[in-house]
Amino acid sequence: MQTLRIALAQIAPRLGGFDENLERHRALLDEARAGGADLVVFPELGLTGYLLQDLAGELAIRLDDLRLADLAAETEGLSAVVSFVEESADHRLFIAAALLEDGRLVHVHRKLFLPTYGLFDERRFFAPGDLLRAVPSRLGVGLGIGVCEDFWHLPVPQLLALDGAQVLVNVSSSPGRDLAATNEVGLGTASSWRGLMRTYAQLTTSFVVFVNRVGIEESISFWGGSEVIGPDGAAVFSAPLYDEGLYPVEVDLAEVRRSRIALPLLRDERPELEIRELGRIVAERAGLAPDATADERAEPGLDVAPPASSIVRP
Amino acid sequence: MTSVAFELPTELAIDTDVARRVIGEFIRGQLRQAGFERAVVGLSGGIDSALVAYLVAEAIGAERLLCVLMPYRTSSPASRTDAEEVVRRLGCASELIEITAMVDGYFGADGAAGALGPEGAEASPLRRGNFAARMRMAVLYDRSVTWRGLVVGTGNKTESLIGYTTLFGDSACAFNPIGDLYKSQVRQMAAAMGVPDEIIAKAPSADLWPGQTDEAEAGFSYPELDRLLFWLVDKRRSPEELVAKGFPAGQVTWATRALAGAEFKRQVPPIAKLGPRTAGIDYLYPRRRPGSTRT
Numbered sequence: 001m002q003t004l005r006i007a008l009a010q011i012a013p014r015l016g017g018f019d020e021n022l023e024r025h026r027a028l029l030d031e032a033r034a035g036g037a038d039l040v041v042f043p044e045l046g047l048t049g050y051l052l053q054d055l056a057g058e059l060a061i062r063l064d065d066l067r068l069a070d071l072a073a074e075t076e077g078l079s080a081v082v083s084f085v086e087e088s089a090d091h092r093l094f095i096a097a098a099l100l101e102d103g104r105l106v107h108v109h110r111k112l113f114l115p116t117y118g119l120f121d122e123r124r125f126f127a128p129g130d131l132l133r134a135v136p137s138r139l140g141v142g143l144g145i146g147v148c149e150d151f152w153h154l155p156v157p158q159l160l161a162l163d164g165a166q167v168l169v170n171v172s173s174s175p176g177r178d179l180a181a182t183n184e185v186g187l188g189t190a191s192s193w194r195g196l197m198r199t200y201a202q203l204t205t206s207f208v209v210f211v212n213r214v215g216i217e218e219s220i221s222f223w224g225g226s227e228v229i230g231p232d233g234a235a236v237f238s239a240p241l242y243d244e245g246l247y248p249v250e251v252d253l254a255e256v257r258r259s260r261i262a263l264p265l266l267r268d269e270r271p272e273l274e275i276r277e278l279g280r281i282v283a284e285r286a287g288l289a290p291d292a293t294a295d296e297r298a299e300p301g302l303d304v305a306p307p308a309s310s311i312v313r314p
Numbered sequence: 315m316t317s318v319a320f321e322l323p324t325e326l327a328i329d330t331d332v333a334r335r336v337i338g339e340f341i342r343g344q345l346r347q348a349g350f351e352r353a354v355v356g357l358s359g360g361i362d363s364a365l366v367a368y369l370v371a372e373a374i375g376a377e378r379l380l381c382v383l384m385p386y387r388t389s390s391p392a393s394r395t396d397a398e399e400v401v402r403r404l405g406c407a408s409e410l411i412e413i414t415a416m417v418d419g420y421f422g423a424d425g426a427a428g429a430l431g432p433e434g435a436e437a438s439p440l441r442r443g444n445f446a447a448r449m450r451m452a453v454l455y456d457r458s459v460t461w462r463g464l465v466v467g468t469g470n471k472t473e474s475l476i477g478y479t480t481l482f483g484d485s486a487c488a489f490n491p492i493g494d495l496y497k498s499q500v501r502q503m504a505a506a507m508g509v510p511d512e513i514i515a516k517a518p519s520a521d522l523w524p525g526q527t528d529e530a531e532a533g534f535s536y537p538e539l540d541r542l543l544f545w546l547v548d549k550r551r552s553p554e555e556l557v558a559k560g561f562p563a564g565q566v567t568w569a570t571r572a573l574a575g576a577e578f579k580r581q582v583p584p585i586a587k588l589g590p591r592t593a594g595i596d597y598l599y600p601r602r603r604p605g606s607t608r609t
């Protein structure tokens with residue numbers, strides 16, 4: 001038994017209240033430590049709130065900010081994932097998730113995919129990150145950190161697992177919507193996320209730790225429902241929807257080995273094949289090479305040519 | 315659960331437990347962010363405001379809710395009875411403020427001219443109805459000061475989409491907990507929350523004149539209209555696709571026009587862009603942020 005005790009901090013950050021949120025993080029780190037936690041995970045933008053708009057620039061911090069160092073100092077004997085607005089030296093603003101361990105900031109993930117459609121407007125205010133790296137942790141496992149929308153793109157969990165992550169961590173501020181009675185747990189957003197996270201856990205034979213915030217900002221309700229999924233794709237723990245809380249979950253990391261030997265999907269991945277075909281597709285999509293898989297008369301972006309009968313001759 | 319019968323199109327059925335939870339958090343969140351603990355609801359006797367009163371009472375406790383009844387002299391007495399029943403069942407505070415003197419003071423009554431002069435006697439029922447709605451708004455915002463509570467909106471999604479609202483009248487509010495629920499969903503929620511059966515069962519009316527009903531005016535029923543709007547707006551179907559799906563072409567045309575024609579009612583009025591930074595355009599802040607709370 002290789003026990004990992006995870007504490008899911010399903011909190012409702014105060015929008016724009018950095019100091020207040022920092023205090024809350026400190027208090028929950030203490031509480032989690034007292035409960036024997038090894039890893040404490042806070043949601044996306046837990047230190048700032050989500051719908052920041054022009055507040056983003058006012059609340060952004062540099063990675064050498066003393067407040068972040070102070071928070072890191074509270075992680076002696078602990079690992080924590082916290083999230084905030086990071087300002088780079090050239091003044092780009094990123095949605096960042098940082099791994100703090102044993103008093104130090106050891107890794108920063110900048111959100112890669114910024115949804116700017118529907119109710120989202122992130123790209124207007126933030127720059128996308130360019131790096132995706134699994135990170136070795138003091139916990140004795142590789143961690144793969146992503147922020148919310150990052151996990152709505154297939155390559156992200158796969159790359160993290162191939163890079164050495166055994167525990168995938170997604171921190172989110174997911175707005176709940178679609179209350180159709182036919183949805184699992186009565187919420188469309190929850191059904192989608194639950195499906196995705198179980199699939200990623202199973203396909204990467206990794207643990208998935210999903211921490212989503214709760215609370216209200218403007219019109220939006222964040223739905224919580226944080227989860228830990230085992231490498232077999234089954235939920236180990238599901239936090240309630242909408243309830244604020246610090247939820248402790250205990251997992252056996254030996255499950256990763258068992259799963260990966262029983263179902264060696266990760267062993268059988270073909271990244272060299274992917275990179276070869278992706279290289280071809282990228283060149284074709286850029287118009288630098290003819291589309292090798294398309295019908296002769298197909299338009300760019302679509303392999304299939306229109307039926308001959310639909311062609312109008314002048 | 316209630317036994318009252320109402321038509322709920324299958325695709326519109328929502329999980330009312332989740333909706334109550336979300337709306338409860340929404341009401342508490344809106345008040346907390348604004349630094350208020352209490353709320354004011356204008357209670358007409360209809361289902362929308364009754365549901366909102368129930369939701370507010372559940373979210374913050376009936377003792378923090380003030381319901382204001384604001385009948386005009388031609389308002390249906392049954393509406394007042396129904397509104398009083400809601401107040402009785404919830405056990406919340408209430409006030410009765412007749413707006414007759416305010417409306418008649420402008421348009422005139424019984425042969426006597428009002429502030430508007432002789433022209434007032436010629437005013438159409440629509441003008442009178444809109445004016446009455448704005449007088450109710452003025453009363454609610456005044457009572458919100460004395461009660462130290464925010465005005466809670468009671469407009470539903472159907473009437474907002476087709477523009478069946480009075481600008482700066484019944485649509486005016488600090489926040490609206492039911493503005494994303496179609497009328498059929500309002501009925502489903504009302505039934506789940508135990509709103510009196512008589513209120514759920516009666517024909518919806520703006521009560522602009524005696525005997526008026528929404529459905530007679532629009533020419534089709536709320537479940538029909540709700541379904542049509544749901545597929546048009548939420549499910550992004552084109553008018554042609556709706557007709558192919560079996561919706562009557564006349565209804566599709568009417569609803570599509572009403573939807574487009576009411577766009578202006580759902581948005582903040584545009585400000586002429588002149589300066590470097592303009593509210594709502596390139597000066598974008600949350601409505602409530604640190605420093606905005608009343609102390």
